Amino acid sequence: MPQRIFSGMRPTGKLHIGHWLGTLNNWVRLQNEYECLYGIVDWHALTTEYANVAGIAGNVIEVATDWLAAGLDPKRSLLMIQSLVPEHAELHLIFSMIVPTPWLERVPTYKEQREVARRFNGFYRPLFPEPQAMLSETPKVVGTDGRKMSKSYGNTIALSDSPSEVHKKVMSMMTDPQRTHRNIPGNPDVCPVYLNHQSFTNADEVAQINQACRTAAMGCVDCKKTLSASLERAMSPIYAKRKEWERRPDEVRDVLIDGSKRAGEIAKCTMTEVRKAVNIYYGRE
Numbered sequence: 071m072p073q074r075i076f077s078g079m080r081p082t083g084k085l086h087i088g089h090w091l092g093t094l095n096n097w098v099r100l101q102n103e104y105e106c107l108y109g110i111v112d113w114h115a116l117t118t119e120y121a122n123v124a125g126i127a128g129n130v131i132e133v134a135t136d137w138l139a140a141g142l143d144p145k146r147s148l149l150m151i152q153s154l155v156p157e158h159a160e161l162h163l164i165f166s167m168i169v170p171t172p173w174l175e176r177v178p179t180y181k182e183q184r185e186v187a188r189r190f191n192g193f194y195r196p197l198f199p200e201p202q203a204m205l206s207e208t209p210k211v212v213g214t215d216g217r218k219m220s221k222s223y224g225n226t227i228a229l230s231d232s233p234s235e236v237h238k239k240v241m242s243m244m245t246d247p248q249r250t251h252r253n254i255p256g257n258p259d260v261c262p263v264y265l266n267h268q269s270f271t272n273a274d275e276v277a278q279i280n281q282a283c284r285t286a287a288m289g290c291v292d293c294k295k296t297l298s299a300s301l302e303r304a305m306s307p308i309y310a311k312r313k314e315w316e317r318r319p320d321e322v323r324d325v326l327i328d329g330s331k332r333a334g335e336i337a338k339c340t341m342t343e344v345r346k347a348v349n350i351y352y353g354r355e
């Protein structure tokens with residue numbers, strides 16, 4: 071029996087290449103080795119979007135479309151919506167009864183999540199395996215302005231951007247601020263264009279760019295054109311797949327509804343055991 075993995079994303083907007091390199095790539099790989107459940111955690115979106123709920127349902131479909139385009143396969147992974155598995159809320163309620171206030175006053179981390187499972191198991195009976203974090207090397211993806219790529223900074227390259235949109239964004243990217251003229255040598259280490267080359271351009275070419283920048287043998291315009299071509303190469307399979315799924319939003323929704331039903335079956339069994347463990351069980355399940 072493969073080990074089970076659960077991970078999720080909040081539906082706060084279209085995904086960008088930072089999500090892809092940092093998370094989605096891993097998820098796609100993991101679905102070959104583990105039983106994977108990936109959730110779009112719409113209730114969780116309310117933690118920041120409570121005053122701005124109009125976009126949540128639409129964002130759920132956008133995120134799922136990005137997932138499918140990036141290679142998550144509903145036949146191998148279970149893709150679900152948090153609020154369609156209401157057992158989640160029941161378990162949250164029960165867990166919230168046993169978590170002491172000082173724990174809530176600390177910043178929640180994986181450590182506390184493990185502690186909640188241990189506390190439940192200790193009070194009642196061993197039911198929950200303590201979750202283990204699977205942390206991966208996250209490549210640094212910087213946005214077009216040199217800051218961390220983030221929707222809130224408006225500096226992203228989205229998975230849904232067309233090749234011409236990507237090109238336009240790349241051509242407007244910040245470069246080494248000291249390189250104010252074509253014949254002034256640059257420092258690739260401080261240049262957002264170069265940092266993205268490191269993720270998307272092959273290693274030999276990256277080494278050449280590094281050298282050519284430092285000796286002013288290459289100008290920033292050509293350097294950006296090379297990055298734009300690298301991104302187009304890397305993103306075009308996702309872009310093409312996304313276009314196909316975009317035409318079938320009902321199918322995207324059905325994938326999520328089907329996955330949520332399957333997740334619900336697993337959750338129902340777990341909750342029956344939880345109710346028995348806390349002795350609030352009346353034999354109706």
Ligand code: SF4
Nearest residue numbers: 256261264283290293
């Ligand atoms: S040549 Fe490339 S790496 Fe060097 S400063 Fe210009 S854009 Fe950045």
